[in-house]
Amino acid sequence: MNIFQLFSDIESVDADAPEKLSFYSRRFFLRKGSKAATAVALPMALASISQEAFAQSTEVQEVLNFALKLEYLEEDFYKKALAEATFDFGADRPVFEQIHKHEASHVKLLQTALGAAAAPKPALKYDAFPDVFTNYQTFLIVAQAFEDTGVRAYKGQAPKLYKLPELTTALQIHAVEARHAAEVRRLREGRVWVTKNESDGAPAAVYAGEENTVQKVDVRTLGPGFSDIVVTEAFDEPLTKEAVLEIVKPFGVA
Amino acid sequence: MSIFSSDTPTSGDLIGSKSSVGRRTFLRFAGISSVSAMALTTLACEDHRPAPLNGAVDLGAGDVGIMNLAYSQEQLEVAFYSQVVQTPYANISSEELAFFTDLRDRERTHLELFKYLLGDKAIPMLTPNFSSVDFSSRESVLKTGHTFEDLGVAALNGAGRFVTDMELLALSGKIVSVEARHAALLRDLLHPKSQAMGFAGDDIITTDTGLDRAFLPPQVVMMAQPFIQQKISAERLPKA
Numbered sequence: 001m002n003i004f005q006l007f008s009d010i011e012s013v014d015a016d017a018p019e020k021l022s023f024y025s026r027r028f029f030l031r032k033g034s035k036a037a038t039a040v041a042l043p044m045a046l047a048s049i050s051q052e053a054f055a056q057s058t059e060v061q062e063v064l065n066f067a068l069k070l071e072y073l074e075e076d077f078y079k080k081a082l083a084e085a086t087f088d089f090g091a092d093r094p095v096f097e098q099i100h101k102h103e104a105s106h107v108k109l110l111q112t113a114l115g116a117a118a119a120p121k122p123a124l125k126y127d128a129f130p131d132v133f134t135n136y137q138t139f140l141i142v143a144q145a146f147e148d149t150g151v152r153a154y155k156g157q158a159p160k161l162y163k164l165p166e167l168t169t170a171l172q173i174h175a176v177e178a179r180h181a182a183e184v185r186r187l188r189e190g191r192v193w194v195t196k197n198e199s200d201g202a203p204a205a206v207y208a209g210e211e212n213t214v215q216k217v218d219v220r221t222l223g224p225g226f227s228d229i230v231v232t233e234a235f236d237e238p239l240t241k242e243a244v245l246e247i248v249k250p251f252g253v254a
Numbered sequence: 255m256s257i258f259s260s261d262t263p264t265s266g267d268l269i270g271s272k273s274s275v276g277r278r279t280f281l282r283f284a285g286i287s288s289v290s291a292m293a294l295t296t297l298a299c300e301d302h303r304p305a306p307l308n309g310a311v312d313l314g315a316g317d318v319g320i321m322n323l324a325y326s327q328e329q330l331e332v333a334f335y336s337q338v339v340q341t342p343y344a345n346i347s348s349e350e351l352a353f354f355t356d357l358r359d360r361e362r363t364h365l366e367l368f369k370y371l372l373g374d375k376a377i378p379m380l381t382p383n384f385s386s387v388d389f390s391s392r393e394s395v396l397k398t399g400h401t402f403e404d405l406g407v408a409a410l411n412g413a414g415r416f417v418t419d420m421e422l423l424a425l426s427g428k429i430v431s432v433e434a435r436h437a438a439l440l441r442d443l444l445h446p447k448s449q450a451m452g453f454a455g456d457d458i459i460t461t462d463t464g465l466d467r468a469f470l471p472p473q474v475v476m477m478a479q480p481f482i483q484q485k486i487s488a489e490r491l492p493k494a
Contacts, residue, residue, distance in 0.1 A: 105465075158423060178434035236431040
């Protein structure tokens, strides 16, 4: 039984489902998948909500498929590196095993949520960075670019999931990508924050617009010491779907 | 206001006297905030002004309540990092001291922005209660820091789908990933490269679905309450 798909379908049909179905129970199902708890709580929860469940709207499917494509890329990239790279990960290997585990989970989660509507995995390629699996520093740069792009991509899609339960899931993935980005940056001995639009070896497009300081008001005016560096580091900026697709196009994602 | 008071030696005046942003400066900016009429559109048309509730600080309802919830988290973080910077643990490295200063300053921009956007609907400055924190212990400080950051992430993740104002939704997205970066940094300092408890450890990210946490407002308040002197109420925010 596919719990995630079920809840997602129910909620997209029955607007009141989130209210009827306790958030905590839902989280619990998703997190633990405990058979015992499910056996008791699930029928009770389902009894009070719609029996009918349809697929998501086309727009939501588009968002989830866009996310899925990025997750395919990340998952494939780390899997390949962990299996085939000629450099030695050394003490950093557990970090990338952990990141890969999350990306693989995201792929599965999104595929499951989309069901038959899930986009197939594209043929991916990395020849835009010929030494990415032979030079650890290049690998780290591309990893950072993927993670920071992922953060910006999910952020850009959030408004399209306005008020939907899928927004919560997307935000939960978004934060994990940000944790990954911070860690990869640390492995490069860089800052965990994105400073202005500094790309630090990654393609400039990954950080275009990160120099923004205006959040309704120019935040630099709100306090002493609120410099360009402080303010741009304190707020991550979104990217449009088009901008993200342009960044990942060289890797075979369309 | 009470965050500046000096009547509680362990928790008072955390932001003020010794840091570059003095008490007077802070109050001056608070003044600017309260006259700003440029709050988010929905804030202007709905009366969700927080009201005292059985002596508790009520966060309010709707987008105002969500902003006040986030604002309370930012207050806690700024007060905490200010204290760490003022009374660092023994033999702190210059790198780690710089991290805490950076964390304080970035959270401060979040705090000031929420204060500005909330205007007269902002809850008062809260008095932190850090009696459970051992500021002389690196482990206690790092653990408390990432606990706050992890909670800040879960709070914004959980509140997201209740946000009505699109601009507020966009803004919380810009902030929540920075909180996640902070959480990852502090976790990595405490448990370097650890899969179990590190930057995105199995103790916080689901191992089967790869998801960070999402908490509803009452759960956030419940977890933050031990660190705040005043009683906080999320009574008018979504419970399910």
